[in-house]
Amino acid sequence: MPDTRFIDPSIATWPGEAARLLGGRCDGCAVVTFPAPKGCPACGGGDVSQVELDPVGTVWTYTVQGFPPPAPPYLGPASPDTFRPFAVAYVDLGSVLVEGPVLGDPSSVRIDDPVRVVFPVLGQDQDGNDVVAFAFEPIEEGSHA
Numbered sequence: 001m002p003d004t005r006f007i008d009p010s011i012a013t014w015p016g017e018a019a020r021l022l023g024g025r026c027d028g029c030a031v032v033t034f035p036a037p038k039g040c041p042a043c044g045g046g047d048v049s050q051v052e053l054d055p056v057g058t059v060w061t062y063t064v065q066g067f068p069p070p071a072p073p074y075l076g077p078a079s080p081d082t083f084r085p086f087a088v089a090y091v092d093l094g095s096v097l098v099e100g101p102v103l104g105d106p107s108s109v110r111i112d113d114p115v116r117v118v119f120p121v122l123g124q125d126q127d128g129n130d131v132v133a134f135a136f137e138p139i140e141e142g143s144h145a
């Protein structure tokens, strides 16, 4: 029976209306990393606490993926007929930079654009299950959602 699953349950609180990405904050030096590391990459400390990341941030930098990435991990349409270029951004969530795809027209993405974390179905696995991953969605000017 096909189902819906999240690509990696350790990186977010999905499912839920207000799902958040989960990072790790070092108990020693407070550096936040995403995904949560086993040990702190900054100070080498072993005590890292799970933290929910801010769901809203700004584009720090980005590039446009002009051809299908290797699958897996890529989930989307990969044939030349169905693939569409998309933006991949490093988004500044305040405490940490998170890399992810940006939904919508890649030519409209700009550095410093406000974006929010969303959890769309990005593809299907070999068993026909819908696979949900995280992505960033531009926040329209004047939107207060």
Ligand SMILES: [Zn+2]
Residues within 6 Å of the ligand: 026, 027, 028, 029, 030, 031, 040, 041, 042, 043, 044, 045
């Ligand atoms: Zn540390």
